[in-house]
Amino acid sequence: MPRFSAICIALLGALTLAACFGPAKDTHPNQVLTKRNALFKQFTRTLEPMVVVTNGRGEYDKETFLALAQDLEKLSTKPWSYFPQDGNYPPTRARPEVWSNPAEFKQAQEKYRACISALVNAAQGNNLDKVKLAVSEVTSSCKSCHKQFRFE
Numbered sequence: 001m002p003r004f005s006a007i008c009i010a011l012l013g014a015l016t017l018a019a020c021f022g023p024a025k026d027t028h029p030n031q032v033l034t035k036r037n038a039l040f041k042q043f044t045r046t047l048e049p050m051v052v053v054t055n056g057r058g059e060y061d062k063e064t065f066l067a068l069a070q071d072l073e074k075l076s077t078k079p080w081s082y083f084p085q086d087g088n089y090p091p092t093r094a095r096p097e098v099w100s101n102p103a104e105f106k107q108a109q110e111k112y113r114a115c116i117s118a119l120v121n122a123a124q125g126n127n128l129d130k131v132k133l134a135v136s137e138v139t140s141s142c143k144s145c146h147k148q149f150r151f152e
């Protein structure tokens with residue numbers, strides 16, 4: 001049955017390729033890389049609808065907006081415990097400075113959290129301009145930490 005075996009070989013080849021190029025396995029016993037990245041993705045998912053509103057591409061509804069800001073505040077403390085001493089392993093995009101300069105990494109987290117508190121405060125008020133400013137400051141603090149502590 002030559003045709004059958006040709007199909008088998010093709011299938012095996014495809015499976016091998018998939019195994020090589022599929023998502024890399026998280027080798028840490030507590031899978032800290034997977035956990036922190038899932039939280040960072042939630043940062044983005046929570047921030048994005050607020051950016052849509054402050055860019056004028058979505059309607060501003062105070063209650064919905066405030067709930068998002070509060071969700072982001074709850075998330076803002078979470079990823080950092082998933083950078084333990086033995087947490088620097090591929091395919092991380094974190095720079096080695098996360099581990100070699102923990103004081104500055106902590107400072108960047110605190111700056112970020114201060115921006116989020118300011119956002120929650122602004123979202124409790126009635127001044128959309130203040131809300132817009134607060135969102136842009138949150139976005140800048142994400143970027144400034146990435147610039148310092150994450151490979152592009």
Ligand code: HEC
Nearest residue numbers: 037040041043044092093094108109112141142145149150
């Ligand atoms: C105090 C530093 C810091 C702050 C603040 C920060 N990040 Fe990050 N972020 C990181 C680091 C470090 C990584 C790389 C993690 C890794 O690959 O191990 C990362 C990774 C990510 C990723 C990639 C996740 C993945 O699956 O690859 C996204 C998305 C992200 N951050 C979004 C955000 C957003 C949005 C904000 C602000 C709302 C933010 N981050 C604030 C440090 C920070």
